Amino acid sequence: MTDIFYPFQWIADKLTYELFGINPETHLAASVNFIIYDVLKIFFLLSVMIFAISYIRTYITPEKTRKVLGGKKGLRYHLMASLIGTVSPFCSCSSVPLFIGFVEAGVPLGVTFSFLITSPLVNEAAVAVLWATLGFKATAIYVVSGIVLGVFGGYLIGVLKLEKYVEEFVYKIKVGNTAVGQENLSVKERAGTAFEGVKEIVGKVWIYVIIGVSIGGIFHGYAPEGILAKYAGEDNLFAVPIAVILGVPLYSNVMGMIPVVESLIGKGLPIGTSLAFLMSVTAVSFPEMIILKKVLKKELIAIFVSIVAASIIFTGYLFNILL
Amino acid sequence: MKIEILGTGCAKCKKTKEAIEKVLKENGKEAEVVKVEDFETILNYGVMITPAVVVDGEVKIAGKVPNEEDIREWVA
Numbered sequence A: 001m002t003d004i005f006y007p008f009q010w011i012a013d014k015l016t017y018e019l020f021g022i023n024p025e026t027h028l029a030a031s032v033n034f035i036i037y038d039v040l041k042i043f044f045l046l047s048v049m050i051f052a053i054s055y056i057r058t059y060i061t062p063e064k065t066r067k068v069l070g071g072k073k074g075l076r077y078h079l080m081a082s083l084i085g086t087v088s089p090f091c092s093c094s095s096v097p098l099f100i101g102f103v104e105a106g107v108p109l110g111v112t113f114s115f116l117i118t119s120p121l122v123n124e125a126a127v128a129v130l131w132a133t134l135g136f137k138a139t140a141i142y143v144v145s146g147i148v149l150g151v152f153g154g155y156l157i158g159v160l161k162l163e164k165y166v167e168e169f170v171y172k173i174k175v176g177n178t179a180v181g182q183e184n185l186s187v188k189e190r191a192g193t194a195f196e197g198v199k200e201i202v203g204k205v206w207i208y209v210i211i212g213v214s215i216g217g218i219f220h221g222y223a224p225e226g227i228l229a230k231y232a233g234e235d236n237l238f239a240v241p242i243a244v245i246l247g248v249p250l251y252s253n254v255m256g257m258i259p260v261v262e263s264l265i266g267k268g269l270p271i272g273t274s275l276a277f278l279m280s281v282t283a284v285s286f287p288e289m290i291i292l293k294k295v296l297k298k299e300l301i302a303i304f305v306s307i308v309a310a311s312i313i314f315t316g317y318l319f320n321i322l323l
Numbered sequence B: 001m002k003i004e005i006l007g008t009g010c011a012k013c014k015k016t017k018e019a020i021e022k023v024l025k026e027n028g029k030e031a032e033v034v035k036v037e038d039f040e041t042i043l044n045y046g047v048m049i050t051p052a053v054v055v056d057g058e059v060k061i062a063g064k065v066p067n068e069e070d071i072r073e074w075v076a
Helices: A006-019 A027-057 A062-069 A075-087 A092-104 A109-121 A124-159 A187-222 A227-232 A239-266 A271-283 A286-292 A298-322 B011-026 B039-044 B068-075
Strands: B002-006 B032-036 B052-055 B058-062
Touching: A006 A027, A027 A075, A027 A124, A027 A187, A027 A239, A062 A075, A062 A092, A062 A109, A075 A109, A075 A124, A092 A109, A092 A286, A092 B039, A109 A124, A109 A271, A124 A187, A124 A239, A124 A271, A124 A298, A187 A239, A227 A239, A239 A271, A239 A298, A271 A298, A286 A298, B002 B011, B011 B032, B011 B068, B052 B068, B058 B068
Parallel strands: B002 B032
Antiparallel strands: B002 B052, B052 B058
């Protein structure tokens, strides 16, 4: 099978070896080639992916979502909430209004959490960058794990009956009806919205991508082979939990972290450990916790973080064993 | 005219406010522009994704920064 990304490799080779005239045998050539190839591939996939998901998103509004999920119990609805989470926009500043909106529509707490867990974990920008750097298989594993995590985590929260740890005022808020409909948009309008999505997200993340790819490129070119296999390999049982803990404070830079992780994998960091690290970067973030603190009591936040962190660690071990 | 910008202080809400003020100034229009950060009011308007813009009590847009064309239409 021909690699569909072959043209990017071709451009990277031409630029590195011919235009810049760098000797292919050198560390510098390895770094420069890695950086050019990654940047091209990442921005290509980012644009395509964000466009596609933003287009689909014009059909999914929070109003519809909460109507569909209102008053529904059972694993099926956890799965549905989690799947909707994968294509929903996530800005942590919207998590509170969404949470209240869901609760008010009678969406069970556990189902709401299935949405809240998967939504930041599986977002189109992270998926695009993952795909560009780690390949399709690792990306598929990441996405499926993100969904399973949301379903399982939300289900557990539902079973534990934690409604009492939601701040009382949440149950008193009445959600009005909005007239902003996205129901009757034309294809052109949807495409326009999708294109704006591309501009907005690429405009926001490009700097992190460039920084991440540059760090990754330097590491790729200059770090000794197998260095990480030696210190953070599969036989080091502490590697996964440490990776998860390290991931928490790095929340906003996942686009930059992914190319760095790509280079770490190249030097022997196991794939399970790598994915666990990236999941913890996206799923558990301090700012989001602080925002959620407005509607959730600290007990519930602690349970939420523990369940998510434990599941991510488990996922990391699982894929270190399986792959 | 009263223009309310709903949002809990994220970067996009700031951009929305700047865009609206710019269009108002360019078109020589006067309007009372206020930021609404309290969840209850935001949700009473039925808005779950911020930023959102409410003009004279009517929700015009939710979940994204409006472009200048949209704003011109609202303030016309």
